[in-house]
Amino acid sequence: MIRIAVLGAGRIGRIHAGNAAAIPNAKLVVVADPVPAAANALAERLGCEASTDCMAVLQRSDIDAVVIGTPTDTHIAFMLEAVARGKAVLCEKPIDLDMEKSLAAAREVERRNGRVMLAFNRRFDPTSQAFRQAIDAGDVGEVRQVIISSRDPGMPPRDYVEHSGGIFRDMVIHDLDMARWLLGEEPVEVMAMASRLVDSSLSELGDFDTVMVQLRTASGKQCHINCCREAVYGYDQRMEVSGSKGMLLQENLRPSTIRRWSKEATDVREPLLNFFLERYVDAYRNELQAFVDALNNGTPLPTSVDDGLKALRLAECALESARSGKAITV
Ligand SMILES: NC(=O)c1ccc[n+]([C@@H]2O[C@H](COP(=O)([O-])OP(=O)(O)OC[C@H]3O[C@@H](n4cnc5c(N)ncnc54)[C@H](O)[C@@H]3O)[C@@H](O)[C@H]2O)c1
Incomplete structure (x- = not known):
């Protein structure tokens, strides 16, 4: 059972959270969004916890995997924090808007042996x-x-x-x-x-x-x-x-x-x-299922930071x- 946190309760975060709550072998633990109404409404609908502090969610020991569905310029900070805390990541595209920053993030993920999948849903x-x-x-x-x-x-x-x-x-x-x-x-x-x-x-x-x-x-x-x-x-x-x-x-x-x-x-x-x-x-459902299955089976994630780069x-x-x-x- 992979315990999931979803960051971002906007258009794509709502989709990922709904899937995390529905697919087998996964449990949606918490959704986080700085806008309290967005986090609360989604959490209430899906029966999980709500948070307005994404970074605090990443510190939690009862989370195995994080789905990043926040605005693009926040992806790298959340990705690197999650990887540093040993959590697997499904990160929305693009990694970032800046190539140099994206390359540096990829190096850091590799250095830490991080498990990061880029969300190329198609x-x-x-x-x-x-x-x-x-x-x-x-x-x-x-x-x-x-x-x-x-x-x-x-x-x-x-x-x-x-x-x-x-x-x-x-x-x-x-x-x-x-x-x-x-x-x-x-x-x-x-x-x-x-x-x-x-x-x-x-x-x-x-x-x-x-x-x-x-x-x-x-x-x-x-x-x-x-x-x-x-x-x-x-x-x-x-x-x-x-x-x-x-x-x-x-x-x-x-x-x-x-x-x-x-x-x-x-x-x-x-x-x-x-x-x-x-x-x-x-x-979107198959993508999250593939992420969870790879984590449960210990197999490679189907897409990588390199695909994002x-x-x-x-x-x-x-x-x-x-x-x-x-x-x-x-
Ligand atoms: N794969 C796809 O098909 C697909 C589709 C849409 C969007 N996306 C990607 O998903 C990401 C989010 O897009 P969206 O359309 O859901 O946007 P959105 O604006 O609908 O939702 C973003 C959410 O993030 C929250 N947020 C804002 N600033 C934040 C911060 N600093 N920290 C944490 N949360 C913050 C907002 O309150 C909002 O609820 C983007 O990177 C976008 O490229 C991917």
């Missing part, structure tokens, strides 16, 4: 897992191209955007991780274009809302990622992997498979699932390419 989505299994089984032969379309239904709140580190580090980082995972080889070259087609005021933050990224690996495998902060038709998540023997295609999920025909229109389907909390509900590095290269108009060597 790897645990049933369709992504089926993709990976099909690739591993040789169904598409040698992978040649990966295409990822990833569009949010709408812009996040301004204060979130201001602290997000920009679209590449905040949003595209998920797709960059998927690209690495599906290509099976590290990208060595990155080219990106970025525009402000949704909110021109993002220029005040040096941020963008509409981007395309191209990656190339040493053997020449390619990936194309396109992301937009707004898709009026809903949360758009599609992937394609093609290779020497065939292709895999992931369509969007919908609440049901019903299709309607009438005088006005034919083959009308239900709207797409609303956003990441709905689309990746299984992925590599995705962050690709995000930084993409930003540099978008700003300079040049291809960037990773």
